[in-house]
Amino acid sequence: MNPAELQVAVKGLVESAAADRGAVLTLSDADVVLERPRSREHGDWASTVAMRVGKRIGIAPRDLAAELAEGLQSLSGVAAVEVAGPGFINITLEAAAAGELARRIVTEGEAFGRSTVLDGLPMNLEFVSANPTGPIHLGGTRWAAVGDSLARILEAQGAAVTREYYFNDHGAQIDRFSNSLVARYLGEPVPEDGYGGGYIADIAERVASAYDGDLKALPRDEAQEVFRRIGVDLMFGEIKQSLHDFGVDFDVYFHENDLYESGAVEHAVARLRELGHIYEADGATWLRTTDFGDDRDRVVLKSNGEAAYIAGDLAYYLNKRERGFERCLIMLGADHHGYIGRLMAMVAAFGDTPCVNLEVLIGQMVNLLRDGVPVRMSKRNGTVVTMEDLVEAVGVDAARYSLVRSSADSALDIDLDLISRSTNDNPVYYVQYAHARTRSVARKAEAAGVTRTVDGPDGTAVDAFDPSLLTHPAESELLGTLEQFPRVIERAGSLREPHRVARYLEELAGTYHRWYDSCRIIPPAGEDIEAVHRTRLVVNEATGQVLRNGLGLLGVTAPERM
Template sequence: MTPEQLSASILAALRTLMLKGQLQLVELPELVNVERPKNREHGDWATNVAMQLSGKFGVKPREFAERLQAELIHAEGVERVDIAGPGFINVFVSDAAAGALAKVIVEAGNAYGRGSELSGVKLNLEFVSANPTGPIHLGGTRWAAVGDSLARVLAFAGAQVTREYYFNDHGAQVDRFARSLLASARGLEAPEDGYSGDYIGEIAQRVLAETAEDILALDDGLAQEKFRLAGVDLMFGQIRESLHHFGVDFDVFFHENSLYESKAVEKSLTKLTELGHTFEAEGATWLRSTTFGDDRDRVVIKSDGDAAYIAGDIAYYQDKRSRGFDRCIYMLGADHHGYVPRMMALCAAFGDTPGVNMEILIGQLVSLVRDGEPVRMSKRAGNVVTMEDLVDAVGVDAARYALARSSINSTLDIDIEQLSKKTNDNPVFYVQYAHARTKQVSKNAAALGVDLSEFDPGLLSHPSEAELISKLSEFPRLAAQAAEFREPHRVARFIEEVAGSYHRFYDNCRVTPMGENPVESVHRTRLWLNNAATVVLANGLELLGVSAPERM
């Protein structure tokens, strides 16, 4: 029995009570809340529907629960209904009703757990957006893993998700990058505010080799512009290749410079002026952001006529909304905490709702360690650890899983030694091994004549079977929560629990007969449960962008 099925049974019982005149006629919700109790001795399912709805019926919660108890006990699959405290209802279901879920899961396949909570929502998710001035560092790698997983989770909840990369090709950092390339090509030290690392020399030499004219014969201004155009293109090509190898592909690569070339910055500021949210002072144009909760007003056009950085943010947000996105989620680094109020202010200035039309997620720092000590920095990238460094050390699957399994609100140390182990101490190995084991069990079953021709859920009565069924039933709710709270790490922690439940089932309940014993109904039924575990583990790993191997 699924939570949705029990919810339907509860609502049906309430309708019957209303028809019998035992409850007054009121409008019922489409669903009622049904959850697993923390202590399974209290029941298979629990609901606080009495506290939620008793007021609408004009009765006390306990009395409401007692009336519902008397009717719900007759529902198919319900064995017992208990009432606790002021009106909490605990429901015990039969083994057959509980075990029936195994077949539901297998038949649903990769659709099991998929929701509709965000159906119809057009959502823009911007993440990574590293400057095209060097390889992706470890912080950006964390955003790549978490962002792509979040996109999958949101789509699983029904949203129409667009993955977007904001290409910072306008501003001082790109000029410093160009100067660094030019200096390297001329055999000079990197500028004091420039970039270093072997990759600078590699790109500079590629620019020289792939450009027909003699760039170094040009004056510094022209040469720098040549290096800027070609160097940024080459660097960004490497970034896109690294991301693709990491399993992360974007739908849109948005160029910051296009906001200035298209006059989008001017247009968005004109709109804010028309709305009365800008003012002139000290020769500059300001956004009256304090009106919308910011700690101070912000300069958008400086006194020298140049646009401040926030001007691009204003235009970019407006561009996203003009493309029809209902919600715009920004994933920003740990150094952007102070940036949130001004972003929310500009959202509100356009008449939108902060936290709804615009959401900002801030991620904490991540570091690489071996034996408890920080890993030596990458020579190629200068003083940072890159995506390539991590992937070379542990592989794509382990890297993605390790970065996605922790809350972005916590700092993270990635232990190379642990992620390289082929033991249960390594979380990704533990989960992948469980999936591979389910596939091997299915293969062995086929070889011994155990098939899916029979299903008697009442036979799934062993405690380890009940535990696994219970855990598998939680996947739809868990996936929905991961989407609601923007927390894909919930999926990783959940499938680790599923893996643990499956391993205990494997140790206690044979899917295949011993020796020369015949194949029985219980073996065929257990194969359904085994394959249901396959589905949930595979679906969970897919949401994290991690492979589900069939053998290890």
Template sequence: MTPAKLAATVLTAARAVFTARGLDLSVLPASITVERPRNPEHGDYASNLAMQVAKRAGLNNPRELATALAEELGRAPGVKSVEIAGPGFLNIRLDAAAAGSLARLVVQAGREYGRSEQLAGQRVNLEFVSANPTGPIHLGHTRWAAVGDSLHRILAAAGAEVTSEHYINDAGAQVERFGRSLMAAATGEPAPEDGYGGEYVAEIAQRIVAADPEILSLPADEALLSFRDQGYLMMLQEMRESLERFGVHFDVWFSERTLHDGGAVEHALDELRKQGHIYESEGAIWLRTTDFTDDKDRVLIRSNGEKTYFAADAAYYINKRERGFDRCIYMLGADHHGYVGRLKAIAACAGDDPDVNIEILIGQLVNLLRGGVPVRLSKRAGNIITLDELVEAVGVDAARYSLARSSTDSTLTLDIEEITRKSSDNPVFYVQYAHARISSLLRNAAELGIGRGDDFDAALLSHERENDLLKTLGDFPAVVATAAELREPHRIARYLEEQVANNYHRFYDACRVLPQGDEAATDLTRARLWLVEATRVVLANGLELLGVSAPERM
């Protein structure tokens, strides 16, 4: 029995009690949750429903209601016993058959186990990475690549319709500086003072000249434009390829230039005028964002007629909303704290609810060590460590898992030696090893001619370690739903390593699955094979949500 099914059973029992006593059914919630008690000796699950609704139902003593609920619930199929604790807590124990039947449900659901419709109906635009197309993707962007792609998968698993989007900052001064840097490298001149360094600039400049030898014969302004545009496209292609190798695919690559070239900025200004938040002062056009908690009003068009980057921000948000997204999530770097207020103010000025239609997540920095010593700066990229260099050093799985397993609210320090170590104190190895260990066991069973069969006696899964593992597997849908609701992929990783892998290894050490020597396979053998396969399903599904492989051999 899953926690969700048990919760529904508790609510059904409550409705029966309320009906029998003539109490007002409207005070009961539409749905409830049951929780695992901190002390396993108190039962398998607990509910505080009686304490929640007793007063609203006109009862002074929640324990009286809890007594009636316990009596009714105790007759439900799959419930072994119900005890009352404190002022009205219900401590519920399931019978072995009900608990063990979860293994059947998980195996039969397969890849769908853990998925829900919790966020069904939500259209979400998830923007992350959005690195300037002027250099390789660096370590900070790589953290968002891992976390953002995992969040994309998790939101979709919770039923949302999600579009992942990379915003290409291709209309600002940084692209012009990149073009000048490329041209300088191609002509043997020193890089501009405000330009870009690193070997990659010289590499791309050489590729441009090789593909277009006549470029150096063009007038300087034409050559600069050509270096800018060709270099930008080459760098953008490198970024795409790096992200794809990292397992990150964007549904949309959105060009900032299109906002200016297609009239989207002017359209946005018209929409904001209709809302009454635009005004003119000293020859410039402003958005009155201070009406919505921003620290100062923002300039949209300067007195010289030049559109600001903020104008593009406003146009981009309105463009997203007009594409039908009811929730726009921005994942920004640690240096973008100042953007939170102004982006939310844009949403409010556009007539939206800034607490509903827009979310801004800020991710902190990443430090990279090797054996406790900071890793040197990149030779190719200059003053940064790149995504490709991290993957080359540790592999995609170790990089993605390690970047996604910690809350983005805090600075993350990764040690290359630690996250590539093949030992149980390396979290990604520990989780993947659990899956590989199961796959090995299942191969051994097949070699012995032992299958789990079409069904099994769920009541046989009554060992304490089996019960612990079953309860852990039952938590997976709630863990995924919570990770989606809170935008916290690290909850999946921590669940896999601290609960699933840990409880599986403890089960494996305490409960022999396959017969030894001349022993024959028994019904308990087959029941445990169902439990083992259910565990494999949860591990594989959880790792997939993190974009990490589930190896069958290690």
């Protein structure tokens, strides 16, 4: 019996108890949720349903729990049911019922843990979106790891996710970038508000090589336009290559400049004017965001006719919705926290639901440490550490895993020495080693003649898996942990928290190592291979499959050997 079947049984028993008392009861999944007890001594599953609904149908929670326990005890696959405290129900499954999970995981393979809870939901996930004025810094690198992992998790639940990069090629930062390139090419000092770092010299030289003509013969404004046009393309090409090497590729690269050249800004203003939320004052065009909880109304078009910053946000959001995206997620840095209110007011002004049609995820800063001291090791930019620096120091797997294993809304310190070690105190090594161990065990088992099948009387292969033999406490613990994987994915997706998958994998790795130390798969030399050894081989394969599936959701490899 799997948790879904058990949940259906509990729900049926509760509804029957209500009907017996003449009560009409509509139960939600939250009412009958099953949880793993903190202590395995309390069984395989626990339910608080009696305490949630007892009074609603006119019965004391503990009395309802006792009634439900009697019904559950009669179910096939249930070994024992106990009532504790004010109405907790603790359920223990028969070993065979619990052990069937291993066969299910191996059968489903990569599909185990996936669901259709978000079946076909069009979602636009915008992340990184670093300005094309320099390499991606650690904050952007964190969003690359978290954003791509979240996209994978949402896709595992059936969502149709579009990964989108907002290409900031409009505004003053591009002018500063191109001016910095010109100054570097001409041997001038870095402009006061310009960009420094070795990468500026690299790009400037490449622009000069790519240009067919003498840049120094051009007027300053024309030269700057050349450096802007070619330099931005070169810089963004480097950004895209760095992201690809990091395992992150986008479906859409949306150019900010297109919003202004295509008339999208005017279209958005016109829509809001139709809805009655635009007004004119002091020669400017305003959006009445105070009607939707903002602290003040916002200028959309300045008195000189220029578009204010929020105009691009209005146009971009409407563009996404008109492209058919039901859910738009944006990942922003900590310095954008104060911007959320006006964005949600914007959503409401368009007639949409704030925090539903648009969600804003805020990420905090990342600090690299070595021996407890902050690291400044960039070769191309002396003031920040870039994605390339981190990957060069520890590799893609360690970088991605370390950036995604903590909640993105908390500041993160990464110890470079720790994540470079091949020891169990390094989380990514610990999880990857657990997977490698499952593969090593499988190879050794095959060499020793331990297989999942045996020859039947007619010489054909017969499945030797017997889940009733999985009676060791370590087996119960491991199966219980494996069972949680689908729920972890669903929770990570609904809360937009990929770190839950990483923390689960660390728990699974520890549980697997303890099981391996307690339960032999390969018998000692000279002893017969028994059914329990063949059955445990399936548990080993199931664990390896879940570790692979989980690491894949984080964009981290599952090595065969380490």
